[in-house]
Amino acid sequence: MPSTMPSSSPLRIAVIPDSFKGSATAAEAARAMGEGADRAAEANERSVELSILPFADGGEGTLDAICSAWAVEPQQVATTDALGRPAQARFAVSEVRGKLTGLIEAAEANGLPTVSDMPLQPQEATSYGVGTVIAAALDAGCEEILLCIGGSATTDGGAGILQALGARLLNTAGQEIGPGGGALQDLARIETQSLHPRASKVRWRIACDVTNPLLGPEGAAAVFGPQKGASPQDIEALEAALTTFADILAAEAGHDVRDEPGMGAAGGIPAPLVSLFDAEIVPGGELVAESLGAHRVLEEADLVLTGEGRLDSQSLNGKVVGTVRRLTPEQIPVIALAGAVDLDSSQCAAAGLTAAFSIAARPESLDELCAEATSRISSTAEQVLRVFLSAQPASHPQKNTEQRSSAP
Structure with a gap:
């Protein structure tokens, strides 16, 4: 992946997922993604600024x-x-x-x-x-x-x-x-x-x-x-x-x-x-994004992590993942995590997503996946960010920081 930031700057990550229906609220999913991102940054001795913003599409949650x-x-x-x-x-x-x-x-x-x-x-x-x-x-x-x-x-x-x-x-x-x-x-x-x-x-x-x-x-x-x-x-x-x-x-x-x-x-x-x-x-x-001040958070990000329970064609039409991609400047990578990913790589690319990853590590029942959803979300976010950071130029180690975003 191309570098998105100067080597001396902290990596600014916007964490802005929907709920994973039946297994994690949007706040729980966002917190899990942030924890995974923090671990990856620490392992790579990199500085990150996290903007944690649980999201929704105007429906449940x-x-x-x-x-x-x-x-x-x-x-x-x-x-x-x-x-x-x-x-x-x-x-x-x-x-x-x-x-x-x-x-x-x-x-x-x-x-x-x-x-x-x-x-x-x-x-x-x-x-x-x-x-x-x-x-x-x-x-x-x-x-x-x-x-x-x-x-x-x-x-x-x-x-x-x-x-x-x-x-x-x-x-x-x-x-x-x-x-x-x-x-x-x-x-x-x-x-x-x-x-x-x-x-x-x-x-x-x-x-x-x-x-x-x-x-x-x-x-x-x-x-x-x-x-x-x-x-x-x-x-x-x-x-x-x-x-x-x-x-x-x-x-x-x-x-x-x-x-x-x-x-x-x-x-x-x-x-x-x-x-x-x-x-x-x-x-x-759009209403939720305005209420949360999401436009500013997304415009200032170097990387956006989003996600929901099932990523499919409906996700791209008015749902959270599609809204996040639409509101994010084109040059900023957007990576989606989901319980199930029903889009292939060409569909993700056509939708403007950099990549999409399932949190399911092996064949298992839905009940098993739901029971471990937050730990899986966190682990997947960590692995995604490890790969992302490996493609970035090295910078001097700095203390990780976290910023929680709210409406203006």
């Missing part, structure tokens, strides 16, 4: 990754899950670029894992609990809401969020409709006078990596409904109900968003937030 970088503890709030049962969820608050910012991972309140103990109820599942968490962030004085919406169990068009924020969704008799997407078939009008007074005053940004519209063959019900237990009959009913909701929402807001990209994400959650509050749709990885 985003709250923990950003809380780690912000150095804040998430707050607990009593809410409900997608089936309306009492539950606990978290949100984080920090000052970012002079604004008090609230971060919410919607799946903590309406995610599939939270209702995995019950049969899926695609027409009844509600995003009301997400609205409860948002209301808590608004009550905390947040001036900006970062809403990460992946992993939802709901297809209610975000109607539950509106209800939790104080909107009244009424039928022809003037009564409140029930929870869930199926109930939207009874919707006759939306009253917004009682909405949370701060809901329209804050900046809303929604992490979203899909471009599906709200309705139609590529819409929320048709594409994502089956993942949430929807039968063909459920999909037909949800499509009709969401159409009714879109019609009435457009009349209330004066802004018809049904055909706009991303409105079908997470069962349609963005639709009312864009219509009523001018929410911005932002790619998940």
Whole structure:
């Protein structure tokens, strides 16, 4: 490998992985990579500066990754899950670029894992609990809401969020409709006078990596409904109900968003937030990168270590590894570690990755690999950096240093 730094300078390494699902959080993976890099540097009598930055793509793990970088503890709030049962969820608050910012991972309140103990109820599942968490962030004085919406169990068009924020969704008799997407078939009008007074005053940004519209063959019900237990009959009913909701929402807001990209994400959650509050749709990885100050860290690096549980073609489209490579200047090498690597060398090269390595050292079961994930990540990072350093000019030994990066 060509040298990327003057021989007298410490090697600046950005360590910026996703979680290794089911085996290591992003923070654990980043720490393990950093420890491996430190050992390699010590063995080679080389000086390194580590920037440790656990990352996420706006889906599962985003709250923990950003809380780690912000150095804040998430707050607990009593809410409900997608089936309306009492539950606990978290949100984080920090000052970012002079604004008090609230971060919410919607799946903590309406995610599939939270209702995995019950049969899926695609027409009844509600995003009301997400609205409860948002209301808590608004009550905390947040001036900006970062809403990460992946992993939802709901297809209610975000109607539950509106209800939790104080909107009244009424039928022809003037009564409140029930929870869930199926109930939207009874919707006759939306009253917004009682909405949370701060809901329209804050900046809303929604992490979203899909471009599906709200309705139609590529819409929320048709594409994502089956993942949430929807039968063909459920999909037909949800499509009709969401159409009714879109019609009435457009009349209330004066802004018809049904055909706009991303409105079908997470069962349609963005639709009312864009219509009523001018929410911005932002790619998940980009939103996280901005929140963490990742651009600066990557631009200043001599080498970038990233990774995730499985490296495949999806990793390059909106996921962490692809986002990290895209945000890193072209001349800086990016090396990925993963539990499994399903890309060959030509695919890695085409994606701009310098190399990719599996942490699996021998044939073994998934349970065995997960149980030893952090030690394997650390060992693989050490071996990778030993090779990298062997191609660098020798420099005078200096004490290793570590820098933990956080949002500006």
